[in-house]
Amino acid sequence: MARPLPLDRHDRQQAAREFRRANLLIAAQQVFADAGLEGATIRAIAQAAGYTPGAVYSYYPTKEAIYADILSHSLTALGAAVRDAAAAAHSDEARLRAAVRAFYDYYYDRPQELDLGFYLFQGIRPRGLTPALDRVLNNRLVAVLQIIAAAMARYAGVAHLDAHRETVAAMCHICGVLLMANTGRLRTLDSEPAALVDHYLDCLVARLRPR
Amino acid sequence: MARPLPLDRHDRQQAAREFRRANLLIAAQQVFADAGLEGATIRAIAQAAGYTPGAVYSYYPTKEAIYADILSHSLTALGAAVRDAAAAAHSDEARLRAAVRAFYDYYYDRPQELDLGFYLFQGIRPRGLTPALDRVLNNRLVAVLQIIAAAMARYAGVAHLDAHRETVAAMCHICGVLLMANTGRLRTLDSEPAALVDHYLDCLVARLRPR
C-alpha cells in the first residue's frame, strides 16, 4: 500500500508553493477564457487569483510564462480528450473519427486556447518562451498527434500509409476550419465548421479504407 | 498613340495626394511585413514614411483604416495571383491545382498579410472597420474563392460537386497549413507545407476526377 512519504520542511514548502502556483494558474485560465488574449492582463489575473500584481512574479517570471503554462495544461487536457474519445470507440473507423472529432471539439469549445497556441508558438518572443519550454510544449502536441496517428494506422493498416503526414494534414485541416470559424469567415461564407470536419473525415476514411 | 491628357490643377493635386498616400501605404506595408501586427504602430508607420504621427491622419482617419487598406490591396493582389495562375494552366486539372497553389504561395511569401486578414475580419473593431468596409473586404475574398470554385467545377463537372463546400474546405486546409507553418509547428513536426498542400491536391483531384 503506498503511503505518502514523510516530507522534510523543504519539500513541504515546495509543495505548498506548487499548490499556490496551481491556484494562480487556474485563475489565469479563467481570466483567459473569459477575456481572451488581450484582456488577460497581469492585473486581471492577479485579481482573479486574489493576489496583487507583484505577487504573480513570485511564480512566473513573465506574462508569457503564464501563457506558456496555460498552454501546456491546455495541451494536456486536449490529449486526454482525444485519448478518451478514442478509447470509447467500438470500431477502428469510429476510433479514427472520434479522435479527430475530439480534437476539433476541444478547440471549438475553447477558442481562446487555440489563439494562445498560435500566439505563443509564433516566431520569436521577446522573453518568456525559452527554447526549452518550446520543446516541452511541442512534445505535448506530438503526444496528441500520436494518438490520432495510432488510430489511423490501426484503421488503415500501417503498411499502406504515411500516418505521420496524414495526421499532420488532418491537424492542419481542423485548425484551418477552427480559425475560419473563429474569425467569422465561415459564417459569412455560409458554411458549418462541423460539417466541414465531417466531410473531411468522410473523405479520409474512404481514402484510407482497407480493402 | 496615347498621350497623357493635360491635367488641371485640381487633378494634379489629387494625383499627388494619391501618390503620397500610396507611398505611405507602401511604408506601412513594409513596417507590417517587418514588424508584424503589433509592431505596426502609427509612430512606426509615420517614421517609415518620413512623417510625424499627426501627418498620417491626413491620409487615413484611423489606424484600422490603414490596416484595412493594406488588406484590401493584399486581397486584390491575391486575386490577381490566383487568376493569373489559373489562366496560365493548360488543362483542367492543372488549372485547379495552379489556382489552389497560387493561393498558398501568395500567403506563404507574405505571412503578415494572412495575420492581418484574420485580425481585421475578427468581430467588431472599436472604430475604423465599418460594416461597409467589412463587406467590401469580404467580397474581395469571395471573388478569389470563386476563381477556385470555377476551376473546380470545370474540372469535375458541375453536376457531381458541391463546389462551394469543396472550395471553402480547400481554403481552410491551405490556411491551416499556412498557420502551422508560420507558427513553426510544421518545422518541428518535420513536415513540408508545400508537400502537404500537394498531397491535399492529389487527393482532391483524385476524388473529383470525372469518369
Add this chain to the structure above:
Amino acid sequence: MARPLPLDRHDRQQAAREFRRANLLIAAQQVFADAGLEGATIRAIAQAAGYTPGAVYSYYPTKEAIYADILSHSLTALGAAVRDAAAAAHSDEARLRAAVRAFYDYYYDRPQELDLGFYLFQGIRPRGLTPALDRVLNNRLVAVLQIIAAAMARYAGVAHLDAHRETVAAMCHICGVLLMANTGRLRTLDSEPAALVDHYLDCLVARLRPR
C-alpha cells in the same frame, strides 16, 4: 441723392476682402451655433466657408480673433434686439420689461453666444484678444446696457434711481438665470428660467414704480 463714390483699385480690393471676411465670419457663426465652443475648430470653420485651414489666417491672425469677431457681431445683434423690443413698447413699464426680456430671449435662443462671451472675456487669453479689442467689445456691451438703463430711467424717473447699478444688476440676474438654465441646474431644481425672469421684473417694476 447719394451716389456711391467711385472707388479706386485699392478700395475695391479692400471691399472685396471685407466681403470675403464677412462670408467667413458667417460660416464661423454657423459652425459655432451648431457645434459649440469645443467643436468650432479652424478646420471646421474653414470647411464651412469653403476654404482650407491656411486661408483663414489671411483674415484672422488667430482663432481667438474669430471668436472675438463673432462676439462683436453677437453683441451688435443683441443691441438691435433690445432696441427693437424697447421701441415697440407702448408704455414706460412695458418698455422696461420688453428690453430686459429681449436681452434674456436673445441669449436663451443662442446659448453658444453666451458661452463665447464668457470664454473670451475670461482673464488673460494667450493671444488674440488684445486690450484694444477688449475695449471695443466692452463698448458694445455698454451700448446694450444703456438702452435698458434709459428705459429704466424713463420709467422710474431719473432722480430716484441709480440706473447704472440697477441695470448691471439686471444683467447679472439674467445671465445667472441663463447660466443655470444652460447647465441644466434649473431643470433639476424644477424651475422655469422665463418665470424667474418675469418674477425679477415684477419685483423690479414694483420697486421702481413712480409714485
Add this chain to the structure above:
Amino acid sequence: MARPLPLDRHDRQQAAREFRRANLLIAAQQVFADAGLEGATIRAIAQAAGYTPGAVYSYYPTKEAIYADILSHSLTALGAAVRDAAAAAHSDEARLRAAVRAFYDYYYDRPQELDLGFYLFQGIRPRGLTPALDRVLNNRLVAVLQIIAAAMARYAGVAHLDAHRETVAAMCHICGVLLMANTGRLRTLDSEPAALVDHYLDCLVARLRPR
C-alpha cells in the same frame, strides 16, 4: 479620553492610501486654482503631486473623476461655510443675509470652483461622471440651497413666500454677479460685486419683511 484604536495592517494601509489620495486631491485643487479647468491636465496634476501621469490612475479612474471629487469637496465646504454663517447670525434678517453672503464669498474667493461646477454639471460627459455621481453632487447643492431657503422662511414666515423660487432666484443672482466679476465685466462696468449682492439683499429683505 479618546485613544486612537490600534489599526490592523489593512486599515493602516487603507488609511495611508487615503492619505495619498487626499494629497493628490490637494495638488489637483491647487493646479486647478492656478491654471483653471483647461490647465488642469493629468500631467500637470501628476507633476504637482510628485507623480508620473500613470500613478494618478491608481487613485482616480478618470480625469473627470478627479474633477468630480474636487467639486464634491467644494460643495461640502460651501455648505459648511453657508451653515456656519447662518448659525453665527443673531437675528432672522442677519441670518438670511449672512447665508446668501457666505455663498457669494465662498465662490468669490475660489472662482475656479464655480467654473468646475458649471463644467461638470453640464449635460453628459463622455465618461467618469456617472448619473449616480451627478445625483450625489446635485444633492450636495440642494442641501446648500435648503439652508438658505430655511433662513428665508424663518425670516419671512413660511406662509407669505415661495421660498424655493426665491432661493433659486437668489442663487442665480449671486452666480450671475460672480460670473460677471470673474470675467472682468464688472470691473469695466465700474461696479463692485459685493455692492451688487448687498443691494440685492437689501431689496430682498425689504420685499420679504414681515409686517
Add this chain to the structure above:
DNA sequence: TATGAATGAGTCTTCATTCAT
C-alpha cells in the same frame, strides 16, 4: 512570500499654426 505604489515607455489621436508653392 506578498504587497501595492510607482514607473516609464508606450498607445492612438487632435489641432492650431506654419510655410513653400
Add this chain to the structure above:
DNA sequence: AATGAATGAAGACTCATTCAT
C-alpha cells in the same frame, strides 16, 4: 489670396514590470 501638407506639442489613458517594505 489661397492651398493643403506637415508639424509639434499636447491630450487621456494602459500596463508589464520593479522594488522598498
